[in-house]
Amino acid sequence: MKMNGAQILVESLKKEGVDAMFGYPGGSVLPLTDGLFACPDINFVLVRHEQGAAHAADGYARATGKVGVCMATSGPGATNLVTGLATAQMDSVPMVAITGQVKTFLIGNDAFQEADMTGITRPVTKHNYLVKDVNELACVVKEAFHIARTGRPGPVLIDLPVDVQTAETVFSYPEKICMRSYNPTVCGHPGQIKKAARLINSCKKPVIYAGGGVVVSACHEELLSLAEKIQAPVTTTLLGLGAFPENHKLSLGMLGMHGTAYANHAVMESDLIIAVGARFDDRVTGKIDEFAPHAKVVHIDIDPTAISKSIRVHVPIVGDAGNILRELNSIVKSPDTAEWLGQVRLWKKEYPLRYKTSKDKISPQYVVEQIRKLTGGDAIICTEVGQNQMWAAQYYTFLRPRTFISSGGLGTMGFGLPAAIGAKVGVPDKAVFNIAGDGSIQMNIQELATAVAGNINVKIAILNNGYLGMVRQWQELFYERRYAFTKLYAPDFVKLAESYGAVGIRVTRKDEVIPALEKALSTPKVVMLDFVVEDEENVFPMVPAGSAINRMIGGMA
Amino acid sequence: MKHTISVLVENKPGVLARISGLFSARGFNIESLAVGETHDPSISRLTMVVNAAEERILEQIKKQLHKLIDVITVWDLTNIDFFERELVLLKVDLNILETGRFDSVVNDFKLNVLSRDDREAVIEFAGDQDRIHELSVILDAGVKELVRTGRIAISR
Numbered sequence: 001m002k003m004n005g006a007q008i009l010v011e012s013l014k015k016e017g018v019d020a021m022f023g024y025p026g027g028s029v030l031p032l033t034d035g036l037f038a039c040p041d042i043n044f045v046l047v048r049h050e051q052g053a054a055h056a057a058d059g060y061a062r063a064t065g066k067v068g069v070c071m072a073t074s075g076p077g078a079t080n081l082v083t084g085l086a087t088a089q090m091d092s093v094p095m096v097a098i099t100g101q102v103k104t105f106l107i108g109n110d111a112f113q114e115a116d117m118t119g120i121t122r123p124v125t126k127h128n129y130l131v132k133d134v135n136e137l138a139c140v141v142k143e144a145f146h147i148a149r150t151g152r153p154g155p156v157l158i159d160l161p162v163d164v165q166t167a168e169t170v171f172s173y174p175e176k177i178c179m180r181s182y183n184p185t186v187c188g189h190p191g192q193i194k195k196a197a198r199l200i201n202s203c204k205k206p207v208i209y210a211g212g213g214v215v216v217s218a219c220h221e222e223l224l225s226l227a228e229k230i231q232a233p234v235t236t237t238l239l240g241l242g243a244f245p246e247n248h249k250l251s252l253g254m255l256g257m258h259g260t261a262y263a264n265h266a267v268m269e270s271d272l273i274i275a276v277g278a279r280f281d282d283r284v285t286g287k288i289d290e291f292a293p294h295a296k297v298v299h300i301d302i303d304p305t306a307i308s309k310s311i312r313v314h315v316p317i318v319g320d321a322g323n324i325l326r327e328l329n330s331i332v333k334s335p336d337t338a339e340w341l342g343q344v345r346l347w348k349k350e351y352p353l354r355y356k357t358s359k360d361k362i363s364p365q366y367v368v369e370q371i372r373k374l375t376g377g378d379a380i381i382c383t384e385v386g387q388n389q390m391w392a393a394q395y396y397t398f399l400r401p402r403t404f405i406s407s408g409g410l411g412t413m414g415f416g417l418p419a420a421i422g423a424k425v426g427v428p429d430k431a432v433f434n435i436a437g438d439g440s441i442q443m444n445i446q447e448l449a450t451a452v453a454g455n456i457n458v459k460i461a462i463l464n465n466g467y468l469g470m471v472r473q474w475q476e477l478f479y480e481r482r483y484a485f486t487k488l489y490a491p492d493f494v495k496l497a498e499s500y501g502a503v504g505i506r507v508t509r510k511d512e513v514i515p516a517l518e519k520a521l522s523t524p525k526v527v528m529l530d531f532v533v534e535d536e537e538n539v540f541p542m543v544p545a546g547s548a549i550n551r552m553i554g555g556m557a
Numbered sequence: 558m559k560h561t562i563s564v565l566v567e568n569k570p571g572v573l574a575r576i577s578g579l580f581s582a583r584g585f586n587i588e589s590l591a592v593g594e595t596h597d598p599s600i601s602r603l604t605m606v607v608n609a610a611e612e613r614i615l616e617q618i619k620k621q622l623h624k625l626i627d628v629i630t631v632w633d634l635t636n637i638d639f640f641e642r643e644l645v646l647l648k649v650d651l652n653i654l655e656t657g658r659f660d661s662v663v664n665d666f667k668l669n670v671l672s673r674d675d676r677e678a679v680i681e682f683a684g685d686q687d688r689i690h691e692l693s694v695i696l697d698a699g700v701k702e703l704v705r706t707g708r709i710a711i712s713r
Contacts, residue, residue: 304623
C-alpha cells in the first residue's frame with residue numbers, strides 16, 4: 001500500500017513499539033503531526049519548549065529502558081533540541097529525535113526556519129540522518145532505533161524534509177538489520193575474563209566501582225552476586241545510583257567529588273578496582289596521578305573508547321556487562337577480604353554522611369530524607385543540577401535501578417522537570433519527584449503547563465535557598481565569599497504553581513515538611529513544594545577540583 | 558610523531574565531516590587527506606596523515622574513528638611495512654630555470670611533461686615524500702604553482 005513519508009514514519013514508530021513521544025508542532029512537521037493526530041497508539045505529549053521534549057524523551061528512556069522519542073520542527077525548533085541531545089549523548093541514553101527540515105530543494109539556501117541539523121548535532125548524537133528519499137525512510141528509522149538502543153546507547157537524529165513527509169511510496173518495514181560498519185562487541189573475551197578472575201582471586205582489598213552501564217545492561221542482580229561472592233564493597237557513580245542497593249552492608253554509596261568519605265578512602269586504598277559500566281570521569285577520579293595508586297584495574301565496558309581514556313587499565317574487557325559478569329561469576333573464587341571489610345566498616349563509622357540539624361530551620365538534606373521515608377524508596381527521583389542533585393544522590397538511599405534520573409555528564413540545569421514528566425509518562429504507577437533548586441527549576445518552568453494539561457502528576461520539591469547554590473558554595477570556599485551573580489531572584493513559586501493550575505505549597509518550618517510531603521503525595525495533581533531551606537548550606541564532603549579524592553573538605557578526613 | 562591512517566568507510570554523504578570533526582574538536586591538524594572509492598563502489602578509503610603531539614590522544618581518536626557508525630575499519634600503518642605515494646602537479650617558470658637544467662631534472666626524476674612552451678612547463682610527478690621534497694628543492698624558485706593530491710598508502 002502506498003503511503004506518504006509522514007505515515008511511513010508513524011507506522012515505523014509503531015513497529016518499533018513507540019507508545020509515547022514528546023514534541024512541538026511547526027511548519028516543517030505539519031504532515032507528520034497530522035499523521036500522529038490520526039494515530040491513537042502513540043501518546044503525543046505536547047511540550048511547551050522543544051528542550052523540554054528532548055529531556056522528557058530522555059527521562060522516559062531512563063525510567064523505562066525503552067527508546068525515548070521527541071520531535072521538533074525545522075530551524076529554531078530543532079536547535080532547541082540540541083542541549084537535550086548532548087545530555088543524552090553524555091549519559092548514554094537511547095533516544096530518537098525527529099526534526100522537520102525545509103523542502104529538499106531549499107536545503108542550503110538559508111530558507112525560512114532552516115538549520116543544518118545533521119551538521120549541528122554531529123558531535124552530540126551517536127548518529128544522524130538526513131533523509132532525502134522517501135524510499136529510504138523506513139530503513140533509516142529501523143537503523144536509528146537499532147543504533148540508539150544497542151552497544152553504548154545514545155541519541156540518533158532523523159532530519160526529515162517536509163517534501164519527503166508528503167512524498168509517497170510503498171511501505172514495507174525491514175524485518176532484520178545488517179550493518180557491516182556497526183557491530184558492537186557484546187560477549188567479553190574469555191581470556192580477558194579469566195585474567196580478571198585471577199586478579200580477583202588473589203586480591204586482598206577489592207572495590208567494585210559500578211556505573212550507569214550496569215543500569216543500561218540491567219545486570220544489577222549479577223553485580224550483587226559478584227559483590228557477595230567475592231565480598232567486595234561496592235561504590236557507584238552518580239548514574240550508577242540504584243545499580244546496587246545502598247542499604248546493603250557492602251554498599252559504599254557514591255564516590256568522587258561529593259561521594260562518601262568511606263567510598264573515596266576505599267578506592268584510594270584498594271589493591272583492585274573492578275569497574276563495571278563506568279568511565280573514570282574527572283568528577284570520579286579527582287587528580288589522575290594520585291588516583292588509587294596501589295590498585296590494579298579491571299574495566300568492563302561495552303565502549304572500547306572508554307577504556308584507558310583517563311587511567312591505565314590492566315585488564316580491559318569489552319562487551320555487555322551482564323554477559324561478562326555472568327561469565328565472571330561462574331569462574332571467580334572468594335578471596336579473603338575479611339580484614340579489608342573491617343577497615344571499610346571503620347571508615348563508615350568514622351566518616352558517615354552527616355549534616356547540621358536545627359530545630360526549626362529546614363535542612364535540604366532533611367527534605368530528601370523525608371521524601372525517601374514517605375515513598376519507601378520506591379519513587380522515581382529526578383533532579384536538576386547542582387546542590388539539589390548532590391543532596392538527592394547522597395541522602396535518598398537508592399535501592400533499585402532506574403529510580404534515579406539526573407543529568408550526570410553534561411550537568412544540564414533545567415533537565416529535571418521535563419525528565420520527571422517523561423518518567424511519569426513511562427511509569428505512571430510510580431510517584432515521580434523532581435528534586436530541584438530555585439535556580440534550575442526556572443530553566444524549564446514552562447513545562448509545568450505540559451504536566452498540568454496532560455495530568456502528568458509529578459511532584460516538584462524545590463530546595464529554595466535563594467542562591468545558585470553550588471556555584472555559591474565554590475565562591476564561598478574558593479573566591480572569598482564573593483557571590484558574583486549567584487543571588488537569585490525567584491518568583492513566588494506557590495502563586496506560580498497556582499497560575500499554571502498546579503498545587504503550590506510553601507514550607508518554611510521543619511515540622512511542616514512531613515505534612516506537606518504527605519499532602520503532595522495524596523493529592524492527585526501536579527504539586528510544587530517550595531521548601532525554604534538554609535540559605536548557605538554546603539554539599540559535603542567535597543573534593544576540590546583537581547585534588548586527590550581522599551583530600552576531602554567539609555569536616556571529614 | 559607522524560601517523561599514516563587508512564580508513565575504510567561507507568561511501569555516504571557526511572562521513573568525511575564526521576571523521577574530520579573528531580580531529581578538529583581536539584585541535585588536531587590533518588596534514589594530508591586523500592579520499593576515493595575502492596574496488597567496491599559502496600566503500601571509500603580515506604588515507605590521512607596526522608602529526609600527533611600526544612600519542613595517547615591519537616590512540617583515543619583512532620578508537621573514536623572506529624566507533625563512528627559509518628566507519629568499517631581503521632588501520633594505523635605507521636608501524637607496519639607500507640608503500641606511500643603522492644601525485645604532484647607543478648607549473649615551472651622556464652625563464653628562471655635554465656633549459657638544460659630543466660631537461661636534466663626531467664630525466665633524473667622521470668617527470669611526465671604535460672605541456673611546455675618557451676615560458677613555462679606543467680609537469681607531473683608521483684613519488685614518496687622524500688622524492689617530492691628533493692624535487693621541490695631542486696626546482697626551488699622555478700616553481701610557480703604546486704598542487705598535491707595528498708598521500709595514499711597501501712600495506713605490503
